[in-house]
Ligand SMILES: CSC[C@H]1O[C@H](OP(=O)(O)O)[C@H](O)[C@@H]1O
């Protein structure tokens with residue numbers, strides 16, 4: 178179970194492939210948290226960005242030892258919630274499915290398609306049924322701040338693309354050409370392996386969530402890029418990581434000055450179908466802070 182936690186932060190940052198720390202953090206503390214859903218990917222790193230408290234988590238661990246399937250998504254989101262997080266900025270490496278989004282560009286997606294098969298993407302079950310609305314899986318207000326901020330900065334050759342669909346595949350192998358062409362025919366913009374699962378759990382936890390997707394490659398559909406390789410991705414990730422941190426720090430400043438309202442913050446209000454007074458106390462205890470505000 179979580180111990181008493183001395184720090185809190187309203188803004189969480191989840192760093193994906195290539196973003197294992199935020200260099201500009203000050204007053205840094207490592208926080209080990211245990212949750213009813215197991216241990217997070219790594220210690221949560223509490224610190225201040227431009228004076229604002231934030232908490233950072235490396236999605237695959239700081240040494241990148243977790244496959245996308247192995248990431249403990251529920252523990253990660255629960256741990257963020259237990260520190261008081263209300264907004265999560267996710268930074269993620271993606272392949273581009275459209276020519277206009279070129280490697281080193283940034284995309285702020287607004288939709289997902291689920292191609293995962295091996296993950297638990299809900300806190301509910303075991304006697305408590307809830308169905309969150311997920312038609313708009315990304316917090317518009319947070320995504321708008323991400324896009325507006327990124328557009329206002331000089332990021333060199335990096336261009337910003339507002340909106341687009343992120344296909345979330347299981348991995349760890351990259352797509353076949355047939356799959357890549359299929360996703361293009363669906364009009365999807367980018368492909369990755371992590372963000373849909375995280376966005377669903379964040380919504381259940383009533384945390385606003387948006388993604389800064391960092392384009393590292395053209396997947397395998399592009400005639401000039403026959404297949405995706407990790408070395409190609411890493412090279413572009415290094416170029417992207419500095420820009421991503423610049424954008425995130427500026428976004429944190431805006432969020433701190435003017436935290437937006439988000440529909441995510443009341444996502445469970447009409448979602449829980451079960452009569453919670455009939456649910457065994459151990460089941461309620463496991464859901465803990467996810468549902469505590471709905472217990473009379
Ligand atoms: C290193 S390429 C594949 C890997 O990168 C992305 O990770 P993340 O979303 O955590 O940045 C992608 O989803 C795969 O997990």
Ligand SMILES: Nc1ncnc2[nH]cnc12
Nearest residue numbers: 270271272368369370396
């Ligand atoms: N082409 C790709 N497919 C899936 N995940 C990715 N992450 C970065 N590039 C990717």
